[in-house]
Amino acid sequence: METSVAPFREALESLDRIKADNIFQQVLVKRTPIEAVEQVVVPALEQIGAAWHAGEVALSQVYMSGRFCEELVDKTLPPSDPDRKHQPRSAIVVLSDYHDLGKRMVYSVMRASGFELFDYGRMDVDALVKRAVSDKIRVLMISVLMLPSALKVREVCSALKKNGADVKVIVGGAPFLFDSELWKEVGADAMGSSASQAVTIVERMMGELQ
Amino acid sequence: MTSATMTSMQRVLTTLGHQEPDQVPLFLLTTMHGAKELGMSIEQYFSKAEHVAQGQMLLLEKYRGDCVYPFFHASIETEAWGGTTLFSPEGPPVCGDPIITRPTDIETLSSPRVADSPALQKVLATIRELKQQVADTVPIIGVAISPFSLPVMQMGFHSYIELMHEQPTLFDRLMQLNEEFTVEWANAQLEAGATAICYFDPVSSTTSVPRGLYLKTGQQVAKRTLARIKGPTATHLASGRGLSIVSDIADTGTAVVGVSALEDLAELKKAAAGRVTLLGNLNGVEMRRWTPQQAELEVKRAIAKAGRGGGFVLADNHGEIPWQVPEAVLLAIRDAVARWGRYPLTWAADWKD
Numbered sequence: 001m002e003t004s005v006a007p008f009r010e011a012l013e014s015l016d017r018i019k020a021d022n023i024f025q026q027v028l029v030k031r032t033p034i035e036a037v038e039q040v041v042v043p044a045l046e047q048i049g050a051a052w053h054a055g056e057v058a059l060s061q062v063y064m065s066g067r068f069c070e071e072l073v074d075k076t077l078p079p080s081d082p083d084r085k086h087q088p089r090s091a092i093v094v095l096s097d098y099h100d101l102g103k104r105m106v107y108s109v110m111r112a113s114g115f116e117l118f119d120y121g122r123m124d125v126d127a128l129v130k131r132a133v134s135d136k137i138r139v140l141m142i143s144v145l146m147l148p149s150a151l152k153v154r155e156v157c158s159a160l161k162k163n164g165a166d167v168k169v170i171v172g173g174a175p176f177l178f179d180s181e182l183w184k185e186v187g188a189d190a191m192g193s194s195a196s197q198a199v200t201i202v203e204r205m206m207g208e209l210q
Numbered sequence: 211m212t213s214a215t216m217t218s219m220q221r222v223l224t225t226l227g228h229q230e231p232d233q234v235p236l237f238l239l240t241t242m243h244g245a246k247e248l249g250m251s252i253e254q255y256f257s258k259a260e261h262v263a264q265g266q267m268l269l270l271e272k273y274r275g276d277c278v279y280p281f282f283h284a285s286i287e288t289e290a291w292g293g294t295t296l297f298s299p300e301g302p303p304v305c306g307d308p309i310i311t312r313p314t315d316i317e318t319l320s321s322p323r324v325a326d327s328p329a330l331q332k333v334l335a336t337i338r339e340l341k342q343q344v345a346d347t348v349p350i351i352g353v354a355i356s357p358f359s360l361p362v363m364q365m366g367f368h369s370y371i372e373l374m375h376e377q378p379t380l381f382d383r384l385m386q387l388n389e390e391f392t393v394e395w396a397n398a399q400l401e402a403g404a405t406a407i408c409y410f411d412p413v414s415s416t417t418s419v420p421r422g423l424y425l426k427t428g429q430q431v432a433k434r435t436l437a438r439i440k441g442p443t444a445t446h447l448a449s450g451r452g453l454s455i456v457s458d459i460a461d462t463g464t465a466v467v468g469v470s471a472l473e474d475l476a477e478l479k480k481a482a483a484g485r486v487t488l489l490g491n492l493n494g495v496e497m498r499r500w501t502p503q504q505a506e507l508e509v510k511r512a513i514a515k516a517g518r519g520g521g522f523v524l525a526d527n528h529g530e531i532p533w534q535v536p537e538a539v540l541l542a543i544r545d546a547v548a549r550w551g552r553y554p555l556t557w558a559a560d561w562k563d
Contacts, residue, residue, distance in 0.1 A: 015375060055453075055472065055473075058417060058418055058419045058420045058423075059367075059418050059419075060371045060374070060375070060418060060419045061420060063368060063371050064371065064372075064375060096298075097304060098296070098304055098305070098306070100366070100367075100368065101366075101367035101368050101371075104368050146301055146302070146304070147301065147495055147534065148298060148300050148301030148533070148534075149301075151300075151534070174449065174495075175495050177472075178471060178472075178493055178494075178495035178496065179495040179496045179498075179499075181499075182495070
């Protein structure tokens, strides 16, 4: 593993932007931008995500780390850069409820890991299904905080199926963390327990969708 | 006293004193379920104080819990600040658009007065009605959102995290405004007849902010606020983790900590070290699909881990039982407490997880 990961992660967790930026610039001296992202940024964010899941770091650290890395990656690897991942058309949304921190964290971590995706903001079931079908989305990430919203994922999945859409649905958010069976119950294809896990799941699905 | 002869109030006060009462107190924190009892929509139910008072009394009679809970929904506080509430047929009401759209809005923001808010007056009327009905036999648990957690509804969580880290002056001003409001709101509920105030503070949990930041922010806010609330308080982390800060929370002067299903009750009890009573930690999300047998097992497990010596109130881990949790599960929880919660808990010493 790249030796810069641990100090980079430490700098992110302590919200020391200057130190994190310095470490990243040093890595760029010997690596290409995409290598720096894949070998330093992605593993650091993965470790922070796993640490959050284990109760070792807080949401504020995950959010601020993701936001900072997103800015860093945008500077070194602009959205039009050909090295950005060739990926299935993806989108992220907050379903029904009004809590968007989870979505923002996943969005930042995905972009900081080289992915591009549509940000649908907040939507209800019908509008979401219509938009996902019209955009020909292949991977749909749904974030919720409230249990009633989590239960509505079932309606999304069955409506997508009825419309013949070939979409993998990944869910995340508190209700799924508190009930490990819930994602299957609502018909999702996977559940991410942290923002960085979304990256791992999408990468796995890229293989399945090809 | 060894038989089930205590009133709910005596039972709760005994456990808060870290003594064993007749049986483990049970707080079934049902809010929306009152609407089911009255055959109303959630929106209709929360439209009048008498509905909620009547609903709480019916729930008390049906499930024989050890408190009444005149909590409407968290967004009722943001209504006082000029916000709105959005209702849905099968879940808790939530707040509409944030009242703070840019951090600079905080410069001109002022704290609302409780007397000027029809929504808060409705809650106070509910408390007064409940007090007439239960007098001092059953604790009436009022709710105030912590000044440190209120901004999640006032401005959105991500904007609040950014404010906390990047604009300390505006953060301090918002805390001052919120503290004034929370203190007045909590004391108004106590004056109306509430026995204690549940101080909801999920942002202080280590799920939301690291301990170092909590000690500099949420804990200081809690120390200042709780010192001015003229009655006992219970700090609730609303499903958030708190094991590593239990002792820090105790330092704020609170009597109770509401704890998460994600943490082990035995470890939490050890960390509480007789300084605070634990409230929790049945998993409300899973509860939706428990069988009566699972409900009994979960109750037994919680009591075995935290019941001995008092200092424990059995409850869900969020401070609000989801609408989807069926009556059969709530009754099974109640029956399991009656069966396994009687002191002394001689069977608990042999419990193996």
